Amino acid sequence: MPLPFSNKYTQGDLQKLKALLAPQFAEAFPLPRKQLRVLNIACGRADETGILIENLLAHTELLEITGVDIRNREIGEAKQRWAKHPKANCQFFTQNASQLDHVRELDGPYDLILMRHQNFWNGAETWVKIYDAALHRLSESGILTITSYFDDEHRQAMQAITSLGGKLQHTLRNPKARPIADAPNKSVDRHIAIFRRTPISPDIIV
Numbered sequence: 001m002p003l004p005f006s007n008k009y010t011q012g013d014l015q016k017l018k019a020l021l022a023p024q025f026a027e028a029f030p031l032p033r034k035q036l037r038v039l040n041i042a043c044g045r046a047d048e049t050g051i052l053i054e055n056l057l058a059h060t061e062l063l064e065i066t067g068v069d070i071r072n073r074e075i076g077e078a079k080q081r082w083a084k085h086p087k088a089n090c091q092f093f094t095q096n097a098s099q100l101d102h103v104r105e106l107d108g109p110y111d112l113i114l115m116r117h118q119n120f121w122n123g124a125e126t127w128v129k130i131y132d133a134a135l136h137r138l139s140e141s142g143i144l145t146i147t148s149y150f151d152d153e154h155r156q157a158m159q160a161i162t163s164l165g166g167k168l169q170h171t172l173r174n175p176k177a178r179p180i181a182d183a184p185n186k187s188v189d190r191h192i193a194i195f196r197r198t199p200i201s202p203d204i205i206v
């Protein structure tokens, strides 16, 4: 049993995210696989690791999840909660995601790259580097998934990713997103967008 979450809303938020992501993963990974590799960029405490495992194990025999964040304390908590998960191989690194090139183990390719609550507004230049690094680490049929707290940041992030060559597949408004009490106009996983490196074509689905 993983360590409980300290925020009473976390479990509910994660169940809503799980429901939104399940059909996206079903579309992206239509055939069962031997192995699926996930990179969770700027994962913080990586609270969503459990719902990723629950959703993705329907599509693969072996699941590897790697989380990176610049904050050591959050990575410590992620390791404590998830590193010994019995059903997936989870590892976490304290790492500046705008410098992923410095770490050979993070070369990819990855079938799913997630950036939950990406932070474009907090430093566009850094985040453009992070989006670019993510797109370059996607497998040919892989998907890049972002979520955003607020409308404008989501729009700007989508613009940045598409201008780097990402092909937008879907953008969804989370109808049940929980408003954040002390942050007007922000809510948890308010928007989700899915990108591919190349436009989808039937022969690249493996």
Ligand SMILES: C[S@@+](CC[C@H](N)C(=O)[O-])C[C@H]1O[C@@H](n2cnc3c(N)ncnc32)[C@H](O)[C@@H]1O
Pocket (backbone or CB within 6 Å): 041, 042, 043, 044, 045, 046, 047, 068, 069, 070, 071, 074, 095, 096, 097, 098, 115, 116, 117, 118, 119, 126
């Ligand atoms: C809004 S938080 C989201 C955290 C987590 N994904 C979530 O949804 O709970 C943004 C995260 O980006 C991380 N971050 C910011 N700049 C980063 C960088 N250059 N490299 C890696 N992580 C970074 C922060 O430490 C923080 O954990």
